[in-house]
Amino acid sequence: DTAVSQTPKYLVTQMGNDKSIKCEQNLGHDTMYWYKQDSKKFLKIMFSYNNKELIINETVPNRFSPKSPDKAHLNLHINSLELGDSAVYFCASSQDPRAVMGTQYFGPGTRLLVL
Amino acid sequence: AQSVSQHNHHVILSEAASLELGCNYSYGGTVNLFWYVQYPGQHLQLLLKYFSGDPLVKGIKGFEAEFIKSKFSFNLRKPSVQWSDTAEYFCAVRSGNTGKLIFGQGTTLQVKP
Numbered sequence: 001d002t003a004v005s006q007t008p009k010y011l012v013t014q015m016g017n018d019k020s021i022k023c024e025q026n027l028g029h030d031t032m033y034w035y036k037q038d039s040k041k042f043l044k045i046m047f048s049y050n051n052k053e054l055i056i057n058e059t060v061p062n063r064f065s066p067k068s069p070d071k072a073h074l075n076l077h078i079n080s081l082e083l084g085d086s087a088v089y090f091c092a093s094s095q096d097p098r099a100v101m102g103t104q105y106f107g108p109g110t111r112l113l114v115l
Numbered sequence: 116a117q118s119v120s121q122h123n124h125h126v127i128l129s130e131a132a133s134l135e136l137g138c139n140y141s142y143g144g145t146v147n148l149f150w151y152v153q154y155p156g157q158h159l160q161l162l163l164k165y166f167s168g169d170p171l172v173k174g175i176k177g178f179e180a181e182f183i184k185s186k187f188s189f190n191l192r193k194p195s196v197q198w199s200d201t202a203e204y205f206c207a208v209r210s211g212n213t214g215k216l217i218f219g220q221g222t223t224l225q226v227k228p
Contacts, residue, residue: 044218048214050214104216106158107158
């Protein structure tokens with residue numbers, strides 16, 4: 001009965017490669033998010049989709065492209081991986097973010113290491 | 116720009132000691148406030164949240180937080196910590212209508228048995 005799930009849990013890859021991280025939520029939420037947690041544990045939002053529409057797009061390199069095939073899924077594709085992309089990536093979901101009950105629920109994280 | 120500041124980066128306490136973690140934010144409008152906890156190797160879990168009403172909010176595991184609007188603060192408290200409270204604690208603010216959360220830099224709490 002996992003609420004927000006991510007695959008893979010760990011990802012080790014070489015610089016220059018292209019990789020994807022998948023996220024799925026079974027909470028019936030309309031909104032999904034991607035956050036990046038750096039080595040100092042600082043969390044920063046990257047993207048958010050509401051009903052498959054992009055609503056938040058922070059200053060993230062173009063190499064990062066989110067894709068939402070439906071409102072239960074939000075995948076993150078990263079092209080030409082760089083050393084600085086090494087981090088833990090968290091997916092989250094919530095009901096309508098404008099709603100009072102728009103609490104975000106986080107997935108277990110994907111630990112990406114670029115060598 | 117909106118920001119969240121957590122003053123204590125690393126706190127070490129003995130079991131049964133009282134805890135207070137500071138959190139200040141810079142946004143002047145209507146805000147929703149959250150405390151999340153991240154246990155070692157795990158994902159973020161919601162401890163408590165403030166949307167409106169009583170500024171003293173009670174959360175899970177005996178935690179509480181007080182919203183003081185005049186001080187732009189939302190400090191987290193627990194009267195008696197346990198070893199199992201060892202974790203990272205993140206304060207976050209949500210503003211606007213996009214759901215965007217702005218996180219503080221986190222506080223590492225280490226509780227010695």
